[in-house]
Amino acid sequence: MRLHFVRLTAVDSRARRFAFFSAAILAALVVNFGVPVVAYDVTGSIGQNFFNGFTINEGSSGTAALQLNVSPANSSGFAGTTTHRINGGNPLTFSASGSTAGSATPTTGGDNGNGTADWSASFQYNLPGVYNISYGGTVSWLHSANGSWNPVTSNYSGTGFQGVGGNVNVTVNNVAPTITSANLNGINGDQSVGQGGSVSLNMTATDAGSQNTNFTINGVGAGSASGTPGSTRTSGNSSFSAVGVAPGVYAQTFQADDGITTASNGPVTRFVTVTNVGPTITSANINGVNGNFTVNEGVAVTLNMTATDPGNDIINFTINGGVAGSSPVQAGNSTRTSSDVGVGGFLPGLYTQTFQATDQYGAVDGPITRVLTVLNVGPTITGITPSQVIDPTQPFNFFMTATDPGVALGDTLTYNWDWDDDGQFDDYTGSSGTIPANYFPNAVGTHKVSGQVTDSNGDSATGSFVLTIVPEPSTVLMAGLGAAGLGLVAARRKVRRRKEQPPNGS
Ligand SMILES: [Ca+2]
C-alpha cells in the first residue's frame, strides 16, 4: 500500500500539530469466488481497474464488495483510544447494468469505529456477455482522539474527503443446458410396447441462463421453451409408432441446446423394445363370401382369406392344413390376402373349412372355420328306350341312361322298372334289360313301361315309354304269307307258351 498525504483543515493549534495525516484507504472489490482482494489507496489511482478479467457463469450470482480503510498518517498525536470514522453519511453507488439480481444501491457501508467500512451489492447475469460493474462516490473520514488524552480539549480530530470509484468488466460465460429427463410414456426410462402401439416421447432440461431451450427428439425439433435461470423446461410431445415395425430394440435420442451449445449430458438415449403381436384374420371366404356357404353336389369352390398384422411381417396362410401362400413384408395394419385354394366338388354333406394365419415370428390366429353345405342334386335322365310298336312274341330290349354329379364322386345310381304299370318299380332292376316274349297278357293295346333312377341320397327321376301291340295278322294275310306265314305263326305260338313262365327278373 502506498501512502498519500492529504492536507486537512486544522481547527486549532493542537490540531495544527497534526496538520498532516497519513491517510490510507484500502479499497477492495471482491466477488464470491475467491477472487483475491485488491487494495487501492484513497488517493491517486483509486478506483481504476480495481480488478480485471473476472469471469463467471450465466445464472450465477456474485457480490461486489468494497472495503475502505482509513488511518491517520501519524497517530502519535492521538493518545489513548482513538476512533476513525468513515463516510459519515456519504453514500457510494454501485452500478451493474444488465444484472437481474441485487441492486445498484449497495448495502450502506457501516462505520465500525476502527477506520473500516464495507459496501456490497449482489449481481446476476442470465445471458452470456461482458458487463461492467462500477462504483463511485465520495468518502469522508474523521479521526477523533480519546477525550481523556488532553486536559484542554477532549476532541482532536482530523477529517478528509476523497472521491473513489472503479469499474470492472465481468465476462459471463454460457452454461450448456442439462437434460433432466428423457421420458417414454411419461417414465424417465426404457419402455416396451407391442407391434402397432405407440410410445409418447418428451423431455425436460434446465439451463443456468435465461435463453430458450430447444429440444430435439430423434433428430426432429420438439419445441422450444423459455424459463427463468435454472428452471426446468419441458419439450413438446413426440411419439414412436410401432406400426409396421419389426420386433426389436429401438433407440430414442433426446437432445437439448440453448442456441449456443448442446446439453452437457446429451444426447440421452432411451430404448423402446417392440414385442411381436400376432396377426388377425379379417376374412375367411368361400367363393368370396366371408361366411358359411352352400353349393350343389359336385360344384367346386374357391377358398381364400385375408389377415392383418400391426407389424410389417410376412404372413403365412394355411387353408385346410395346406399352404395357401404368403404375403410379403408390407405396411403394418395393411390387409394381406392369401392365394386361392380350389376344393370340391363334394358329395352332399357338411364340410368344415379351416383357415389360419401365422406371422413370421410364429404368432398364430385361428384356425377359424367355415361350413360348406353341399346339397344333393338328383339324377337327370339322358336317354330312354323310345315308344314303339312291338311284336309281343319277341323279347324286347330296353334301357335308360342318366347322369348325376355324384357319380363322378363315387355315388351310384339305381335303376328300377315298372313293367306292369302298377306304380311299383318292382319288376326289374338295372339300367337295361329285356322284357321276355309274351310278357304282356291281353297283349293288344298300349303298355306303359316306366323306369326310375335313384341316387344314394334318395332323389330320383322317372321316365317311361309306351309299347304298342297290334292285333294278329288276318287269315287273308296268313294265306298270302304261304309257308313263311305258317312258320311265323308257329313261332308265335311257341312264344306264347313261354309267356306263361315268370318274367326274367335278372
Ligand atoms: Ca445456457
Ligand SMILES: [Ca+2]
Ligand atoms: Ca406380428
Ligand SMILES: [Ca+2]
Ligand atoms: Ca345326387
Ligand SMILES: [Ca+2]
Ligand atoms: Ca310294377
